[in-house]
Amino acid sequence: MAKRVQDTKPARKKEALQWIKENIAEQKKRYAAIVKEQDELAPQREKWVQEFLQIIQTRGFNVSGDMKRIIKPSEIAKKPKGKHQVVF
Amino acid sequence: MARPHIEPYVELDHPFKKFDLTGFKGSHYKVLSLDNDTGACTLKVRFDGGFRRKPGLSYSDAEIFVLNGQIKVGKQVWTEGHYAFIPAGMAVGAIEVPQGAEVLLMFNDSEPSFVESDQHHRLALTDAFSSVNSYEDRPWGPGNLVSPSVASGCMIKVLHYDVITEALSFLYCMTPQFAQDNISYHDSAEESYHIWGTSWMMQFGELPTGGYFWRPPYINHGSFRCKYGTIAFGRTDSVLFNYFHFNPWTNPDENKLRAAANLYRKRPMLYNWVNSDGHNHPHGPPDFENPDYHNDTQVRLLHDRPVGGHVGKKRRK
Numbered sequence A: 001m002a003k004r005v006q007d008t009k010p011a012r013k014k015e016a017l018q019w020i021k022e023n024i025a026e027q028k029k030r031y032a033a034i035v036k037e038q039d040e041l042a043p044q045r046e047k048w049v050q051e052f053l054q055i056i057q058t059r060g061f062n063v064s065g066d067m068k069r070i071i072k073p074s075e076i077a078k079k080p081k082g083k084h085q086v087v088f
Numbered sequence B: 001m002a003r004p005h006i007e008p009y010v011e012l013d014h015p016f017k018k019f020d021l022t023g024f025k026g027s028h029y030k031v032l033s034l035d036n037d038t039g040a041c042t043l044k045v046r047f048d049g050g051f052r053r054k055p056g057l058s059y060s061d062a063e064i065f066v067l068n069g070q071i072k073v074g075k076q077v078w079t080e081g082h083y084a085f086i087p088a089g090m091a092v093g094a095i096e097v098p099q100g101a102e103v104l105l106m107f108n109d110s111e112p113s114f115v116e117s118d119q120h121h122r123l124a125l126t127d128a129f130s131s132v133n134s135y136e137d138r139p140w141g142p143g144n145l146v147s148p149s150v151a152s153g154c155m156i157k158v159l160h161y162d163v164i165t166e167a168l169s170f171l172y173c174m175t176p177q178f179a180q181d182n183i184s185y186h187d188s189a190e191e192s193y194h195i196w197g198t199s200w201m202m203q204f205g206e207l208p209t210g211g212y213f214w215r216p217p218y219i220n221h222g223s224f225r226c227k228y229g230t231i232a233f234g235r236t237d238s239v240l241f242n243y244f245h246f247n248p249w250t251n252p253d254e255n256k257l258r259a260a261a262n263l264y265r266k267r268p269m270l271y272n273w274v275n276s277d278g279h280n281h282p283h284g285p286p287d288f289e290n291p292d293y294h295n296d297t298q299v300r301l302l303h304d305r306p307v308g309g310h311v312g313k314k315r316r317k
Helices: A014-040 A042-058 B252-266 B268-275 B297-302
Strands: A061-064 A067-069 B006-010 B017-019 B027-034 B041-047 B051-053 B062-069 B071-073 B076-078 B082-086 B095-097 B101-107 B130-133 B154-161 B168-174 B178-180 B183-185 B190-197 B199-201 B205-207 B211-215 B224-226 B230-236 B243-245
Touching: A014 A042, A014 B006, A014 B027, A061 B243, B006 B027, B006 B205, B027 B211, B041 B190, B076 B130, B082 B154, B082 B168, B130 B154, B183 B252, B205 B211, B243 B252, B252 B268
Parallel strands: none
Antiparallel strands: A061 A067, B006 B211, B017 B027, B027 B041, B041 B101, B051 B095, B062 B082, B062 B101, B071 B076, B071 B095, B082 B130, B154 B168, B168 B230, B178 B224, B183 B243, B190 B211, B190 B230, B199 B205, B199 B224
16 A cells, blocks of 8 residues: 555654643533534424425425425324434 | 534634644634544634744645635735645645734644645645635536535535545535525535525524534435525535435434435445445455555544554444
8 A cells, every 4th residue: 555644644742632632622512512502492493394394395395406396295204202313 | 534513613702722733833723623533623723913834744634725814825825715725745835924814724634733844745645736716716616516416596616626535625605595495414524614604504503604514424404594695615525415305303324324225226236246245345345546545534544544643443333
């Protein structure tokens, strides 16, 4: 296999290790804040979902580009039990 | 890439921090997303007036997009809208920022690194370098670059295309009153930063100016709305394929299965061959045209091999 520049990278110095550690910790906090914020949005999201399901049964669903298809009520999936998770 | 799902994140609400790594001292940064394993990251960086740096190189492929201000890089002057892809090991000229600038700065393989040098690394793939003002030197194209495609009103300027992985870096815009009534997901991770404007997605709500996301593969997003128009910088880490559907409640595992079914229908012989005993090569099948693709960062990550100073370990399940 051809060797690449990336393979010649020296071991991380202390300052880089510290930078990564510090920023991973902060990113974990940011992620937790996003999850909380998105969980709080759940009641509003439920309304948006209902509007979306209505729109695709009336104005249509974008199959590709501007090509649309009206979705039949029988094609609408049944809402599963449990939390509607959007951040993974 | 092991970056968590960061969506939505509005960086304007958060302060800059002093950037104390070699090569960046005197500037300030915010992390938009960071790969916990490799240190690869997307940053917003502020260079205050008077910032200077000597010529040098990084051990990572890097991309930069100038949000505002002017940066002198060697003999070039990069202004608002300038985009550059700088391959690992390529020495770029001295940097001077006379009056301040803000950029998006992306390191694709490892954490930010800088070595002072006016010579390229002997292994640098300098032909991959590109430097263009995206606002002035690239035309808008329709979003039907891929099919199934986005609705008209979403346009794109391709800034960088990786011929091996088909990863894209691009500028995109949504016209006022843009609407697209479907739910989408991709095989690739997708990243976006709103330079200006607010758009809306059914899952996450509004993403305003300064809004950012890093979204891992197979995560639902959409339907889509944009009331007054948006211009944004985006990237994928591999080929962009739009899987559209209208079930609001599917999860990434279900989406992945649907993607596999799509592959099975379109390339049944290939699917069967890859899936059969003896052909499921642990590090990917050989490719006579690209024999070294096993060394690509993403492939290395898939197989827990060292990347960017990370020693390699079993990835979290």
